[in-house]
Each structure stands twice: as C-alpha cells, then as structure tokens.
Amino acid sequence: NRYIPNIYTIIYDAITGRPYRPLSEHQALHLSARLQDQWEQADPGLHLALPVDAHRQRVIAAVASSRVVVVAGETGCGKTTRIPRFLLEEHVRGGVGAHCNVLVTQPRRISAVSVAHRVAQELGPALKHCVGYQVRLESRPPAHSGGSMLFLTVGVLLKKLQSNPHLEGISHVVVDEVHERDINTDLLLALLRSCLKENPHLRVLLMSATGDNHRLAHYFGDCPIVRVPGFMHPVQDRYLEDVLRDMGRPSVDVRVRSDGASLDHHLVADVIEHIDRHGEPGAVLCFLPGWQDIRSVQENLESRTRFSSGSQMIVPLHSSLSVADQQVVFQRPPEGRRKIVLATNIAETSITIDDIVHVVDAGTHKEHSYDPHTKVSCLDTVWISRSNVTQRKGRAGRCQPGHSYHLFTRRQMEALMPFPVPEILRTPLESLIMQAKIHSPNSKAVDFLSQVLDSPLKEAVRDGVQSLQDIGVLDKEESLTPLGRRVAFMSCDPRLGKLLVLSSVFRCVLPLLSVAACLTRDPFHNSLQNRALVKKAKETVSGSSYSDYLIFSRIIQTWRKVQHEGNRYQRDKFLEEHILSRSSLRFINGLISQFSENLCEAELVSRGSECQSPESVYNTHSEQDELLKAVLLAGLYPNLIQVMKGSVLKGRFRPNSVSLRTASGQVLLHRSSVNRGQEKLPSRWLTFFGAVKSSGMVFIRDSSVVHPLALLLLTDCDLTETGTFSSLDQLQLFMFNYNSIRITLTRIYPQLLLFSP
Template sequence: MENLPIRQFEDKIVETVDKNPVAVIIGETGSGKSTQLSQILHKRGYTKSGAIAVTQPRRVAAVSVARRVAQELGVQLGEEVGYAIRFEDRTSEKTCIKYLTDGVLLRESLSDPELNQYSVIILDEAHERSLNTDILVGLMKRLVKLRASNLKVLITSATLDGEKVSRFFSNCPILNVPGKLFPVEILHSSERPKNYIDASLKAAVDIHVKEPEGDVLIFMTGQDDIEKLVMKLEERIQSLEEGSCMDAIVLPLHGSLPPELQVRVFSRPPPNCRRLIVATNIAETSLTVDGVVYVIDSGYVKQRQYNPSTGMYSLDVVQISKVQANQRAGRAGRTRAGKCYRLYPSIVYHDDFLDATIPEIQRSSLAGSVLYLKSLDLPDIDILSFDFLDPPSSESLQDALKQLYLIDAIDEDGSITSLGRTMAELPLEPSLSRTLLEANECGCLSQALTVAAMLSAETTLISGRSKISEKKRKHIPSNLPDGSGWGDHIQLLQIYEQWHRTDYNVDWCKDNNLQVRGMMFVKDVRKQLSQIMQKSAKESLDVRTRKGRRESQQDYKNLRKALCAGYANQLAERMIRHNGYRTIGFKSQLVQVHPSSVLRTDEEGMLPNYVVYHELIATTRPFMRNVCAVEMPWVMPITRKLEKLNVEKLSGGFSEPEKSVHVENSDLRKENSSLPKLPDDHDSKIQAARERFLARKGIK
C-alpha cells in the first residue's frame, strides 16, 4: 500500500481538496486512486463531518474495491467501510467510507437532493462515461453551488479528458498522478484473424508453452465468448504433455459471475502455476488483477446501442477505442515488464480506432434518466437543454419524454405525476415500475412483483433459451409451463409459482434446466421489491401471500392489463404481411417475435392483434423479446394520448404547441394510412395467415 504512487502526492491532494470545491484527479493505471484516495481523506479528518462516497460504474468494482479498503484498514466489511449496489446494501451507521454504484447514488439523491450525509463525493472511473456518471457530473455542478462550504467533489479517472471536465466545472484544478508501470512491448498481428476466439486460444497456448512465468489476461467481448474460450483453453492445456510446461488454471471474469467466483482472480495461484484469466472490459480499469504479465487484446468489445427513431437496442460487437487499447496494454506492466499481443495490425489501431469510447449517454435509452431529472422538481431544468458534459441527441431526449408521457410518469405539460414520483424511487426501469403501480390497482401486485423480479435477473434463466432455434425447441421435452398461450411474461410468472410450490427446491431448477443462482437471485429481488413498494407507495398495497393458491385466468388478465400500462411505449400491432408487427404511434418498424417466445397463435395461425414487449433488439434481424398479448380496450387510451403529444411542453420548455401537435398527428395519420386493411372474410384470413407463415419460413 505504501508503495502506491498516489501516496507520494498525499499532501498535494489534501491541499488541493482543502482549497477547492471540485478537483479532477487523473490517476494512471496502478496509481492506487480507487483504494487510497478515500483512505487519505479519511485519515485527514474529512469523515468527521460526513461520509465519503465513492461511485463506481460497475457493481463488481464497487464490491471488490470496498472489500480491499476494508482489509487495508483492518475493519469488517459493512462496518466503517461498506458498499451499496442495486438490491444489496452492506453498510451500517458506522460506515464512513461507502463505495456504491452511480445509480445507487442517484436514487439516494431523490430522498436527499443535497446529499447531506456526505462530506466528499468521489466520482471514480469517470472515463468510462457511464450514463449515470454523466448525469451525476451535471448534478454535481449544481450541488457544489448549493453546498460550497461543506462539500468536496472529486472526479477521478485513468484517461479522462481532464481539460474538458475542468472547463465544465469553471476551470477547477487538475492533478496528474503517474502510475507504477513497467515497460510493455506491443506486438501487433499482421492481419485481422477470421475468428478472434481461435486466435486468442492460439496466442494464449503459445505464451503458456514458450514464455516465462506470469499470468495471462485475455480480453473477450462477453460471457458467451468467455465461456467458449475457457472451455477450449481447459481442453488444450489438459492435452499438453505432462512436464512440458508449468501448470495452469483458467479463470473467467465477467459481471454475471457470483461473488465467490469473482474473488478467485484476486487470489495468487499455487507455486509453478500460471493463471489464464479470460475477462470482459471490466478488467480494463475497473478491477486490477496483480500478477498479469501478458495481455491478449482481441480489439473488440460488446456494446449496447439504442436507436431512438426505432426504439430498438442492438447488441453489437464493435472495435474498441485507442483509449481502451492503451488501457488493456497497461495491464501487462503492473508488476514487471510485460507484453501485449494485439490481434490486429498497427494500421487498424492508428486509422480505424476512435480516439475515445462514445459516451453511454449518447447510445442509450434515456427514459429512466429523464424521469429522475423530472423528479428533482428543479424549476430551472429544461430537459432538452440540461447541462450535460456531452449532450445526448435531441432525438434521444424527445424519445425519452414520449416514453414517460405514454406511461403516465409525466403529464401533457411535462410535469411529473404522483405515479412518476413513485416510479422514480423504484430500482427498476420505468416500464416495470409503472407495471407494478398499475398491478396494485388491478389487484395483481403479487404476480407483477414476480414478473418484475424475473425480468431483473442477471442472465437468461432458462439455460440456452436464446440460443435454440424454433425448430429445435419443438423437440426438447420440458415440464415448464407454457404461459397459457398469452406469452412470455405469463410463463415467467408460472415458472416462479411452480418453483414456489416446491418450497424453492434447488433440484427442481436443475431438473428443468433453470439456472439455480439466477432463480435464487429472483427470489431475493422479489422480496426486496415488495419491501420497497411498501415504503414507496402512498396508498395501501395489495401484496397478497399466495398460501398455495394457484393463479387464475382472471389473474393473468389483470397482469396483462398492468403490463399494457407499463409497456405503453412498447406496444405493437399485427401486420398481415411478413408475419411482422408495427409499433403504434410515432415509431414504425417491422420486427418479429423472437423464436424463443411461447406466445401462441390461434387456430388460423394468427398471432394476437396487439402485443407488448419487454425489449426490441436487433441480432440476426429485429426481434421482440419477452412478448405478451394485450386487448384492444386497453390499447385505445394509449392511442388517444398520442393526439395530445407536444415534445416542447413535455421537456419543460415553453414553445408554441400547435405546430408540434399538428406534426405528430400528421405523422400518425400517415403511418396509419400505410397499413394494409385486415381482411374481413374467413377465407381471406386463412390465406393471409398462410402467406405470413410461408414468408416467415422463407426469411429463416
């Protein structure tokens, strides 16, 4: 700890913090900023007037760094040093250093807008430009003016553009802390490999067989790639001739791993044994793994991107930025001179890579963030002109406002509603928050809590569900319920209820190919959501105990009605051609129900007239995932709301409404006029259904 570079700058850091309300600290990889900065300020007395909050964009990092700091201070985790992440709080009244995700800090500010419990707020890893961190940066600018005498804000990063942040905070001081890095030799491939998993496998085995001791860190794009490479590495290492090289253990590292498996990468390997760590970009800066000497960089990262014009997410494997490439290389020089094997030519790095990663705020749906800003009740905030470090597009903000209006979180003048206030307090996306509140009115809150918890699970609960084609699925025997034909949300409810009737038997999960850890997580989340709802809602809640009672068709109908209210922006109307769906209102997109869906067709092969979906995502083609049938009477109020839509009024601005309303209605009429008319007679319906079926088969 004493050897970390940041300790040499302790006096300078404290002097800067004492004299300035805001400071930017650029701490290179290995400087110790994440673990030591809070301890330095704690030792200098800053926790006497309030706690020190240190935000992390990732839950894994918040937990692991808190654990490390508690260990260094010799205290029990959860006492003087603790952490808070979504659905888990390990803090107490004694906690004076608190690591938390940026989203948790945002939610805390709803009940205490001035965050008076904190004397220091450190926004760590700001270079990752997470959506919540960017919003916090904008809010901190306001907060330091309100609490100039008793609040210190530090923006810390490994690679952030310090000058830009300094200008944003009225030219606040910038401190640069060098990292403790050894030289790293960069080795580029002569060409891009056809398969980066196989190329990574070959590079890792070559290093293991030929290079001196030292751990290997391999950057993959996501959990699927990691699992494939881990399996291949284990097979290849076991096939090596005994005694030809040292032993090796292969360890995965990604955000969906349970904590007991995550901590394995921080334990030193046995003597004469090398670790091969296969990780996502979580290992770029958020977590530091000591002992790494060799890095293999595939040059790719998996990134979610949102298109506000279609309301669709795509999960794309994209090239990393130069900043990310340099961070990955730096991981090889923590303990001694290392090597970084880049699986791409140097010309690709220089000519094709962006200088920096696109901020998440410019590639995400902003509905939850805008709801949060609206709930602050700040009279000078116009959402379309809020002071962001890097503003999102106007189209993204307008899309968020429309979403919130359709689910009753804001009214037609842009004012937050009582429903919206309660929704903002729930640690869920707005669509699920709205569903819970509507479910309380419909008398099916117990069922809706289950569905919300199931959809909040970290990974797909039904193992392999998203990877099995529709043709193969039909031949896989399963005792799982089928959603009674109404769709995936009902199936999720039925699965959980069936598990509940076994008294949450783990073997039942295994027998039905369900992820045990995921189902236990759902059980815990459901309990917490129920408790949060009891605290948040002003009205009495109908959280009924099941007592062995089975769900009825009326329960399913009530739940589907609640889902329609929550997913009002994610409503789709059946089209005849191409077995597609058209999204109602201001979006127009042909998509298909995902092959894994249990939504049933009628005897004529027709899907329901209206459905809602949890997610619209582009993979091989645009798909609706987690789909549920809804009824016409529930849909009509949503279409009527569109007639009153005015984006300027929704934002908090004061533009003339007539022009905007006219445009919206004109667009809506244009979209409706382009729809094919549904055939009236029975034979035409059958023929249309047959054409749709053949078209679907043709596409596949």
C-alpha cells in the same frame, strides 16, 4: 420545513441510510476525540508503497484550496485506494474526524466491493469499521456516520440523492473512473454542480486515468488538475500479426479481422492455449465483448484435451454474476494450475487481479446505440477506443512485468478512436429523463440535460419525453403524473416500473415482480451452443399461454418452490432440465426483493415481504393468466404488434404466412420467443418490452398474446376488429361484457381512477 425537490419527505443519511440527524457541537467534539484516539493507537501504515503516496500533501492542499479537484492519475498510481484514505486520515488526525464522511463512487459492483475490502484490510482490524460498501442488492455500510468512507456504485449514489438532494452530512464525494462517461456518471456530475451550490461544506474529487481532463476541469469552473504519475511494470505488446507469426499461422488471417468487429472464438481459444503451452507462469486475463462470447470461449477451451481434465482454473467474470461469484477471480489457483479469467470490460478499471501476467485483448466490446427514427436500440459488438486498449494492457503490468496480446493489427490500432463515445449520446433517454424529473421537477428535460457535460440532441430528448407521456408518467407540461410519482420509486426501466405499480392495483404482484426481474436479467443459461435447448425448455413451461412473460413467472415461482422444498439433487436437476443460470437466479431473487421494497416505499403495499407471499391479498389474482397478460399490456403499451395475414418473402406473396408490424414498421420475432413460428395465434395482437436491430432487421425478443378486450379496457388504442361479430346478439353481448367489466374494475380498483389519462 424547507422544500425538498424529490419524492421523499425526510432526509436520509447517505452513509448509514438511516434518517439524517446532524451532530451537535458536543457530539462532534466527543466523536472526533474518540476517532483521533483510535487512529493514533492503531497507527495504520502503508503496507505497500505506491506512486500517489509521494503526492499526498499536493492532493490535500489542492482539496483544501478548491472545492473541486481533478486528479489525473495514471494507471497503477494507487489513487483509488489511497486518496479517500488520505482525506479521512487528515481530518481524523487533525481532530475534526466527525465532520468527515467520504463517498467514493465506482462504475461497477465488483470494483466498489473489492476496493472497500482492500482499504479496510490496509487500515487493519481496529479501523475497518470506518469503511463500508453499498452496491445493488448488497450493503455493508460503516458502523456509523462521522469519520467514515463508503464505496458505492454511481447508481446507488443517484438513489441516495433522491432522499438527500444536497448530500448533507457528506464532506467529500470522490468520483472514480470518471473518464468512462457512462450515462449515470454524466447525470451525477450535473447534480454535483447543484449540490456544491447548496452545500457549502461539500468538496468533490474527480479521478481519471485517461480522458480529456481539461474539458472536465472547465465544466467545473476551471478547477485545478493534480497530475499523479503512475507506475507500471514493463508490458510487451504483441499485435495480431505478431501473434499469428508466433503461432506459426499464415499472415493471411490478418485480413479476416480487417473488415469489422466480428470475433473468432476459436482464434481466442488458440491464443490462450498457446500462452498456456509456451508463456511464462502467471494468470491470463482475456477481454471479450459479452456473456455469449465468454461461454463460447470457455466451452471451446474445456472441449480441448489440455483443459478438459480441469487442469486449469477457468473463471468467467461478468456483471450478471453475483458479488460472491465475481470475487472468485481474486483467488489464487492451486500450485501447478494456471488461472484463466474470461471477462468483459468489467475488468478494465479499478480492480487489481494481482497475479495477471498475460492479457488477451479481443479489441471489441458490446455497445448500445439508439435510432431515434425507428425507436429501436441496437446492442452491437464494436471496436474499443485507444484509451480502452491502454487500460486493458495495464491490467498485465500492475504487480509484475507482463505481456499483452492484441487480436488486431497495428494499422487497426492507429484507426481506433482516442476515447469512447459518451453513453448519453447513443442510448434511449427515458430513464435519464425520469431521474431528471425526480431531482429537478420544475425543469424541462431539454433545459436540465443541456447542463450535462455532453448534451444529447434535442430531438432525442423530445422523443424520450414523448415516450414517457405515452405511458402516462409525464403530463403535457412534463410534470410527473400520480402514476409517474409512484413509478419514480421503482429501481428499473419506467415501463417496468409502471407494470409493477399496476400489479399492485390488480392484486397480481408476485408473477409480475418475476417478469420485471427477468427482463432486467435473463434467467436462462443462454449461449450459441444451447439456444435450441433453451427454446425447448421454454416450450415445456409455456403450455398454451403464448407468452414469454408467463414463462418467466412460472420458471421463477417453480424455482423458488424447489429451493424451499427440494433437496440439493432436486435443485440441481431443475436447473439442468430448464437450462437455468444459478447466479442469474440469485440476482433475480434479489431484484424481486428490491422491487418489493420499492412498492412499499411508494405506499402501494403495506410491507414488501407480503408481495412475495402467494397467500397475500396482493396476490389474490396471481393465478389468472388472462389478467396477467392484460396487465402486461397496460404496463408495456404502446409497445404493440399487429399480426397480419399474408407476407411478402423474396419478392413473392405468401397468403398463408403472417407479417408483424409495430407503429414503427415491420418486425420479426426472435428465435428465442415461444411465439416464433406459431401458425395460428389466438389473437392478432401482441405486446412486447423491447426491440433490437440486427443485420438490418428489427427483432422482438419476447412477446405476449393480447386479447382485444384487454386493449379496449386498459388502453386508449383506436381498435378496429372486423369480422368478429356474426350477429347483433353477439355484438350486444360483447358490449354488455365490456361495460360490466369496466364498471367492476373501477369499483374493485378505485386506484385505477388515479392513473387514468
């Protein structure tokens, strides 16, 4: 009957996901003996010798003597695949395998899945049931708990900590690639320190290829550091000046890249073509900042005669692709064809594409930053750090000698930062604070986040708390409100979580599930080249809705119908006509299912599957567009835009144009929004999800027109509408409608009283 400080009432097994039941002494002895027999009969060998093999006993001894160990393993040493196996094998062969369950975190889905496959393959058919993986939207856990390894993303482990806060039943947590310092990993490290106090059987291994390992060890009480040398085949470096010389280009091009982190897609394609013409056989891995860069370089290559016939195997690799689509990068090309992988930093760590010989490093990546004064996020293309350069170069020397083509100069290399800035210091903190409240409900956000490795500024934490109080998920004492306790179940941004909760209250779940999923992953095949086509496709779906969000809903519902009723030709035609990404739609469909289950976990619906049935009671009002837009307002508020007549452009007042203002200042609608350029909107209020800053201006990517009545009914907005009522009769009619609708809402939806401020 002990108190569990989270949103769940029972403990779940972190390996299988089923309710946790500790083994009795008799069960543990029986399972340990069975595991020992299985391993002795299978006797799995090490198919390929790796540098870490010679340090096996050092690692095991360090783990036995210290509950936390930092493993500083150089690139290519084999730490990711071998060390979890060493831990499990030591326990199984020692007759205590039933007490060994190893969780191994990876920063990305592709690495968790690919490493699990590799370890299972090395163990062989008789033991592969001991290995599993779990990533977002896909789970293949081990056959049973006890003598098992589970590879999973950091986000999935954080979710498991909600239902098993002390990781009972887990013997080891291996945090791989800890040097990347993403916001989830920093939170996990803080929670693991608490787990170590509460769970005396738990041991933690922190594995890093680069990074400040002494600082990491100090964070865990000056724990020991085990250094494992790596092995990397020789890799020849070529910097921009060398590359241009080899291509016969004038060195003046070097100055083009000296001022900022902009990327010349034509130059990247030229370098890849140069490698294809003159480089030795082997695959090419090109690091690019984002999806639009990948698409642009791919289209640039495919437009060239050398690549237009499909003579080469060009493979994109991005986090938005499904796990199945990501696995294509590991396939060998047919004889006579060269594989060219165009990837973001998703390919930087943990995965081995074993036929890579050439690496093209653009030297940049996408990075979020946050301005606490304007409350606007920026997604900018910025220079990587020197540790990133080392990791990227290492992809070419894993299995054979290679070449690394750096598209920046030696002088630029010297100017790069040694390590990347931790994500926690440059992003909004609302989601992190919500996680903190779930795991440590009695702590103030500032106090909890002061315990992480790099504490964010107190001002940034206070801004995050205020934002969560504004949307009603935290009260003045920073405790989760009744609404907040339900939003805590949602695997998404807190505002989208609130939107999903309200969708169940107002019985319009399915369209808003689609909206939340599309705001997590864009369904359109966006690129610089087809931006106009995407805008046109949106306009054909929009009608007179004046809402980017209803476009998302209509697109997804029509696609699902075509998937169910249409043939292959009709499905392909629909995707082509609406410029939709097949892989993104698959991912969105998985998100819709996940969010549906979240609503069930929060006890807002009886079954998750009913959320996706148009005939369900939870979709009674799903066809009412004005209601949908009102619920969107309630979920996204106070993200509100006021449309004002008249604007100043180039120093002149333009009375017929409009200006847009939020509480933080003037904004512009992004060119991708259907409301961009609309001369006359049906209301002077818009709601929106997020803003981005670019070239000194704040852009709203998507928006939805809001009726003033929705503002009065569903927000605490201090609204003044002038010139609306031409007579006392009109005003009385408006007030009658307002009061009657308010009474009707509270009568039909008593749950509203639960969430009212």
